Amino acid sequence: QRVIQLSEIFGVSTDYLLKDECEAPQPIEGVEPSDKDFPLKKVSVEDANDFMEVRKKNAPKIAAAVASCIASPSVLIFLAQIGNISEGVAASVGLVCLLGFVAAAVFTFISCGMQTKRFEFLENECFETAYGVEGLAKEKLKNYEGTFTRGIAVGVVLCIVAAIPLLVAACMDAPDAVCTSFVSLLLILVACGVYMIIRVGMIKGSYDILLQEGDYTISEKKLKKKSDAFSGAYWCIATAIYLGWSFWTMRWDFTWIIWPVAGVLFAAASGIFRAVMQNEKKK
Numbered sequence: 001q002r003v004i005q006l007s008e009i010f011g012v013s014t015d016y017l018l019k020d021e022c023e024a025p026q027p028i029e030g031v032e033p034s035d036k037d038f039p040l041k042k043v044s045v046e047d048a049n050d051f052m053e054v055r056k057k058n059a060p061k062i063a064a065a066v067a068s069c070i071a072s073p074s075v076l077i078f079l080a081q082i083g084n085i086s087e088g089v090a091a092s093v094g095l096v097c098l099l100g101f102v103a104a105a106v107f108t109f110i111s112c113g114m115q116t117k118r119f120e121f122l123e124n125e126c127f128e129t130a131y132g133v134e135g136l137a138k139e140k141l142k143n144y145e146g147t148f149t150r151g152i153a154v155g156v157v158l159c160i161v162a163a164i165p166l167l168v169a170a171c172m173d174a175p176d177a178v179c180t181s182f183v184s185l186l187l188i189l190v191a192c193g194v195y196m197i198i199r200v201g202m203i204k205g206s207y208d209i210l211l212q213e214g215d216y217t218i219s220e221k222k223l224k225k226k227s228d229a230f231s232g233a234y235w236c237i238a239t240a241i242y243l244g245w246s247f248w249t250m251r252w253d254f255t256w257i258i259w260p261v262a263g264v265l266f267a268a269a270s271g272i273f274r275a276v277m278q279n280e281k282k283k
Helices: 002-010 014-018 033-037 045-071 073-080 087-115 117-124 133-161 164-171 176-211 218-249 258-282
Strands: 041-043 127-129
Touching (some): 002 014, 041 045, 045 087, 045 117, 045 176, 073 087, 073 176, 087 117, 117 176, 133 176, 164 176
C-alpha cells in the first residue's frame, strides 16, 4: 500500500520504484511537476467510444440550436415589411417566433449538456488514454477529414454568399420592403452555414479532444480555464446590450447588427487576451 501511494504521489509506476533497470518516465509536455500530485484520469476504449458516439449524436442538435438562434429574428424582420399586417400583430407574432426559437435552442443546449457532463474533464483536464484509444481516434480522424473539409468549405461559402442578395438590392436602389426581405434571407443563409460548420466541427473536435491536439492540448486547456470567465462576461454584456437596445427602440430589424459586430470584436479581444496571458506565462 505504501508503494502504491508513493507511485501516485510521484506520478510513476510501481515498477519504476521497485526495479533499478526501469527507465525514468518521460515528463508529459505542458504538465508541471505540481500537477502530478494526483494521478491523471485514464480513458478506456469503451469511454472513448461512448464519448465519440454522444458527440456525433449531439452535433446536429447543437448545430441546429445555434442556427435557430441566428435565424430567430428573420420572421420578425420579414413580417415588419408586410404592408397589410399591422405593426402590433407583426411584432407580436415575430417576438413569439423569436423567443420560441431561442427557448427551443436553450432546451437543446441543456439536454445535450447533461448527456456530455460526465465527459467534461476530457475538454478541461489532462488525462491518459488506455492502449488502443489513440489509434482508434487517429483512424476515425483520418476517415473524417474529407467530410470535415467539405463541411467547413460549404459553411464558409454560405456565410459569404448570404450577403450578396442584400448588396445587390442596395446597389439597385430596391424598395425598403425588398431589402428587408433580403435581410431575413441573409440570416437564414448564415444560419445554414453555421449549422454546417458546427456540425462537422463538433465531430472532428471529439477526435482532437481524445488525441489532445489542436485546441485541446494541455497548454490550451490551461489557457482556456482563464479565458472562460472573460468569454462568459463578454457575451452576457453583448446580449444585454442587444435586448436593451431592441426593446428601447423596437428596431428589431436593425439591432441584429450587434451580433456580427460583437463577433468580430470578440475575436480581436480574445486574441489580445490570449497574447497577454501567454506573455505573463513566459515571464
